[in-house]
Amino acid sequence: MLIEYRKPIRLIGAAAVGGSMELSGPLGEYLDLAYTDDLFDADSWESAEANMVRYAIERALYKLSFRPNDVDLLLAGDLLNQCTASSYGAADFGIPYCGLYNACATFALGCLIAGLAIESGAIRRAIALSGSHFSGAERQYRFPLEYGCQRTPTAQRTVTACGCAVFSDRDPVEAAPIYLTRAMPGTIVDFGIKDTANMGAAMAPAAAKTLLDYLNATGTAPGDYDRILTGDLGWIGAGHFKELCAQNGVVLDHNYLDCGTQIYKKDQDVHSGASGSGCSAFYLCGYLEKVWRKTPFARVLLIGTGALMSPLTIQQKQSIPAIAHAVEFGKEPII
Amino acid sequence: MNKVDKIRSQYQQKVKISAAGQHIFRDCLRAFWVGGAICAFGEALNAFYRFLGADVERSGLFTSVSLIFLACFFTAIGWFDEAARYAGAGTLVPITGFANAIASPAIDAKREGLVTGMGAKLFLVAGPVILYGTSLSVLYGLILYLLRLFGADLPEV
Numbered sequence: 001m002l003i004e005y006r007k008p009i010r011l012i013g014a015a016a017v018g019g020s021m022e023l024s025g026p027l028g029e030y031l032d033l034a035y036t037d038d039l040f041d042a043d044s045w046e047s048a049e050a051n052m053v054r055y056a057i058e059r060a061l062y063k064l065s066f067r068p069n070d071v072d073l074l075l076a077g078d079l080l081n082q083c084t085a086s087s088y089g090a091a092d093f094g095i096p097y098c099g100l101y102n103a104c105a106t107f108a109l110g111c112l113i114a115g116l117a118i119e120s121g122a123i124r125r126a127i128a129l130s131g132s133h134f135s136g137a138e139r140q141y142r143f144p145l146e147y148g149c150q151r152t153p154t155a156q157r158t159v160t161a162c163g164c165a166v167f168s169d170r171d172p173v174e175a176a177p178i179y180l181t182r183a184m185p186g187t188i189v190d191f192g193i194k195d196t197a198n199m200g201a202a203m204a205p206a207a208a209k210t211l212l213d214y215l216n217a218t219g220t221a222p223g224d225y226d227r228i229l230t231g232d233l234g235w236i237g238a239g240h241f242k243e244l245c246a247q248n249g250v251v252l253d254h255n256y257l258d259c260g261t262q263i264y265k266k267d268q269d270v271h272s273g274a275s276g277s278g279c280s281a282f283y284l285c286g287y288l289e290k291v292w293r294k295t296p297f298a299r300v301l302l303i304g305t306g307a308l309m310s311p312l313t314i315q316q317k318q319s320i321p322a323i324a325h326a327v328e329f330g331k332e333p334i335i
Numbered sequence: 336m337n338k339v340d341k342i343r344s345q346y347q348q349k350v351k352i353s354a355a356g357q358h359i360f361r362d363c364l365r366a367f368w369v370g371g372a373i374c375a376f377g378e379a380l381n382a383f384y385r386f387l388g389a390d391v392e393r394s395g396l397f398t399s400v401s402l403i404f405l406a407c408f409f410t411a412i413g414w415f416d417e418a419a420r421y422a423g424a425g426t427l428v429p430i431t432g433f434a435n436a437i438a439s440p441a442i443d444a445k446r447e448g449l450v451t452g453m454g455a456k457l458f459l460v461a462g463p464v465i466l467y468g469t470s471l472s473v474l475y476g477l478i479l480y481l482l483r484l485f486g487a488d489l490p491e492v
Contacts, residue, residue, distance in 0.1 A: 044446040143460065144442065144459065144460070145439070146415060146438070147416060147435060148419025149427070150419065191347065192343050193347065195354065236353060240349070240350065243349075
């Protein structure tokens, strides 16, 4: 289901907040705010994640000289149970709020819905936001933080970061505008992978399906894009993804990148790379937005990938269903 | 098997192969030297307590308690999980692993209170070990009893 936005919807501003590991990673300099203490002024990991959301919204609004009531809709999600980080973090702003959950594909989903909301004419400006916190995710999905265990090489580290993107179809056009041009909501794909320490492999088929459908629907080839990004497949998942695409006759070249492979250095001992709903949000709101303003890209396709299991379904030996949503950004609107 | 199932099972096979442990030899080496070092340290402690005048039973007890204390201490200051990341089963198998499995949920659940948090989550990791450990010891005791009943000549443990 291809969505083409007919209004000139732009990403007018963005902010990314991150922790110490992310700061010392290759994209650390692109963070708008970084804390060396992963508690972010809070006294628990859950509040820390909520504070991260709060700071990301504050930063994004501040950079645009907006007040909270300049924004009509806040679409936010995270990995904690019941999306508490987003809800608690957004509580103070008084912006109409919709909590989203599509695991690590939440950011792409937020952009997609923000576009639809503005397209409808009912909403002037909308925020898409997504964050995740390593310690909060560890507690919820894996073991206590201080528990001593080894990870398999396929495991990924949940990113401690939050990205906030503001969309609008009004406001003066920037020097290098980032238009939200097309999007495609994904379908749920389950290839029967049950290993939660290998979520890249579980999500790769969903990402491949969305990419193939997207290229089909738009009649484009991978070479037509400056960058094709997947959310958080990691090194190993990205390998599976490329192979699945190649099996279906789509060969991905060096313009393909996975956000999960970009956030940490290989010597940071993160195994297969980064993951989490903050992963693609950080890459887009932190890195891509800043780079784009200097040297605009013609077309960038982001495929947000999410694994939709819970700790309970995994204990019940069910396989991991995955989803991938595509959103495309361009330097020109469609019309 | 239809076509979709075939593609899925092929994919699962491929994922399984690519996920197989690539560093088994390295990991074993690390586990054995760290685990061995912990045990050697335990032996040294044991000898030290004997030197101070404890009998065999007491010095063993003191050694266990000391190792448990040290494991909890290093868990609390955040070193234990770093060491375990390197050594894997080397830190897990000695009594230190069990101490860490109790201490780490305690630290983790502190924010949720002493009863609903720490009290309820304390045995999150170690609980199954305690449950099945004690259950199995009862079962083995029963087998031993039956064997003796039928005249097997087994030494006292």
